[in-house]
Amino acid sequence: MATRPVTDTTPQAPAAPNPSFSPLYQQIKDLITRGLQGGEWKPGELIPSESELARRFGVSQGTVRKAVDELAAEGLLLRRQGRGTFVSTHHEERVKFRFLRLVPDGEGMAPQPMERQFLECKRVRATHEVARALGVKPGDGLTQVRRLLLLQGRPVVYEEIYLAGAAFRALTAERLESYRGPLYALFESEFSTRMVRAEERLRAVNATPQEAQWLQVDPGQALLLVERVSFSYSDRAVEFRRGLYNTQHHHYRNELS
Amino acid sequence: MATRPVTDTTPQAPAAPNPSFSPLYQQIKDLITRGLQGGEWKPGELIPSESELARRFGVSQGTVRKAVDELAAEGLLLRRQGRGTFVSTHHEERVKFRFLRLVPDGEGMAPQPMERQFLECKRVRATHEVARALGVKPGDGLTQVRRLLLLQGRPVVYEEIYLAGAAFRALTAERLESYRGPLYALFESEFSTRMVRAEERLRAVNATPQEAQWLQVDPGQALLLVERVSFSYSDRAVEFRRGLYNTQHHHYRNELS
DNA sequence: GAGTGGTCTAGACCACTCC
DNA sequence: GAGTGGTCTAGACCACTCA
The missing domain is CATH 1.10.10.10 (Winged helix-like DNA-binding domain superfamily/Winged helix DNA-binding domain)
Known part of the structure; x- marks a missing residue:
């Protein structure tokens, strides 16, 4: 690492007005x-x-x-x-729910001991939609994970996760099953990928018969569709996630300021 | 306004360790x-x-x-x-969409020239739900506004707005109709109430026949339900808002970090 | 007690806006 | 050129953690 900031003059020396000034x-x-x-x-x-x-x-x-x-x-x-x-790390208790904004309806901010059920982990080719979100070419190889999040045995979230980058080739269903802790903590520890920020797009959709079955609701039931693009350092898009939330007994919490 | 900070000692004077220390x-x-x-x-x-x-x-x-x-x-x-x-003011262009997070699906961040259609403005009594959100007693008087937001003539948002505080007694349908600019700008200019932050709870719900009619969708259509509590200075809850968003061609945008 | 981040000061100069 | 916020420095002391 450099021992001097990237500047031609010492900090105190008067400098000519710099058009590309950076503090x-x-x-x-x-x-x-x-x-x-x-x-x-x-x-x-x-x-x-x-x-x-x-x-x-x-x-x-x-x-x-x-x-x-x-x-x-x-x-x-x-x-x-x-x-x-x-x-910062996704291993800390404090920040575990920084990205999952779904909370139970009751006022008491009960921390949710969510169970996870992994349905699938395989290599797929990027569709146009996913490719655009991740900034890769359609047809490029991605790792896909499908899973359910359950509360008290009942499915609340169905998610399809798409991961870009060669590192995630090594991700397996077995590793997902055996890992305790948040997915992002696993990515951090074993795939050298820390998620720094994310953008989400929310919509309400009617459950298809397939989706209704996954979440054990009636077909047509309104579900919250959450599409997320997660970024690592330097704004590198790494993950695209398509989540369906059953909001009958939970809600998505947000603060505006 | 005081000309001295609330402290017993001059800033430089050494002070005994203060249990209720405030910088x-x-x-x-x-x-x-x-x-x-x-x-x-x-x-x-x-x-x-x-x-x-x-x-x-x-x-x-x-x-x-x-x-x-x-x-x-x-x-x-x-x-x-x-x-x-x-x-800060809600009159500025820059912050007009700080609270309404609904944006058109197209990538181009087209600023949305939304039309408004006020349906009703009347005094009502607080239900238990609204009273709890606003921190008032059930049965207390509130001002209620019902309105639609339209894009290209088509309704996209239906909102019921509940306002606490005697100031809003003076709010009338006529004033709402004639005012150009965001609602929060009106509250600021004429009701001395500036909204500083808000908390939102989002859910997906199936449209009731009534709601379907307001938003010109089929009954049962999935809608995004957004419940918002807005706060003025000193965390005083002033407004409760129940909004139904048609997300067929729009989405709710959020950033996580 | 040593070391860390947190607060506070005083003074210098820079970049920007407006008259 | 005057006035504003923005950056940078140097040094002091405070609050907190840990050995």
């Missing part, structure tokens, strides 16, 4: 992000202290602080006073 | 929020400069900066380099 802290952000992406610091690990990073990058601690602040706000890092700054 | 910038945030809430600075207006606020509150500019930064991140203020800091 120092932004460059530090990029350097840290590169370290995360390259695996220098792995999810769950402690990164160097602010003063250490300031020394390493040749900037003041305040500048490192601003960079780390923003990365923490974006969810890539996690600051803990007195302990240090950690790389 | 200075947090106190400044509260003071600014109180100014917004009390109408000292109205939506769209310019607030004093950082150095002016620092002088007024007797703290350093850096402390004011941190307070304003957070208020801007929360959407209450809007910073514009070279011009100053403004109170």
Whole structure:
């Protein structure tokens, strides 16, 4: 890793107006992000202290602080006073439901001990729709996973998951079955792929006979269709997910601000 | 407005460990929020400069900066380099679709020139469900608005809106009809109520015959039910909204991070 | 007690907007 | 050119964690 920010002048030296001006802290952000992406610091690990990073990058601690602040706000890092700054991970309890926004209707925010039932894991070719979402060519190879999420033995979510990237060739039904913990934690630990953010599109649809059977509802029953594209570092689209939620006793929770 | 932060010691003076410790910038945030809430600075207006606020509150500019930064991140203020800091408003183009997350299916982010059709505006008594959402007593008086949103002449959204607070007694169908611009902008300008954040619960439901008629779809058609509670300053619940979205050619867009 | 992040200050200079 | 927010620095002290 470089020991100097990407700039021609020392920080204090007066510089001519720069048309492609990029603040120092932004460059530090990029350097840290590169370290995360390259695996220098792995999810769950402690990164160097602010003063250490300031020394390493040749900037003041305040500048490192601003960079780390923003990365923490974006969810890539996690600051803990007195302990240090950690790389975010899907293994933490705190963030397990950051991506699954479905919660039981009762007011009590009961954490949901969801059971999982994997139906299938195979290699498929990308359809036009999935290819567009993932930014690959139609016909390219993808890994597909189909599964159910159940609450108290009753199916609540049916999902089809499409994964891009050669790494996921190695994913097997056996590995999915045996793994305890969130899917994204598995991807992180064994496929070096951390999901950083996602975009979702929601629709209400009437259950087809097939879908009705999977979710044990009547055909025509209204279901919440959730299409998600998940991105890893550097906005690389990695996963496309098509989920059908039975919202008779659950709802999708969202906050606007 | 106070000219000193709420603290017994001068900022530099060493203080005994404080069990109910609150950082200075947090106190400044509260003071600014109180100014917004009390109408000292109205939506769209310019607030004093950082150095002016620092002088007024007797703290350093850096402390004011941190307070304003957070208020801007929360959407209450809007910073514009070279011009100053403004109170956020629903009148701005930029934030018009911050609360309505429904967008047309086409990739092109075509701004939607939605027509509105007000069906009714009357005083009603709060049902248990609405009372709980708004934190009022069942049976309390509320103002109810029912309306349709249309795109190219076709209804896409049916909404029932419940407004708490004596101010909204004065709301009339005529005023709604004649007002150009978002509903929240009207509330801001004429009812001194700025919506700051909202919580939504989404479900898929089958259209009742009545609902099907409003939205010109077949009975049983899957619709997206969006229940929203909107909050003004100090987390005061002001509005409950029950919306039915036809998602055949639109979808609800959400970002996770 | 040592080390970490969190707060606060003071001062400098830069980029942007408007007169 | 004056005024605003934006960046950057240097140094001090505080709150928290852990050994």
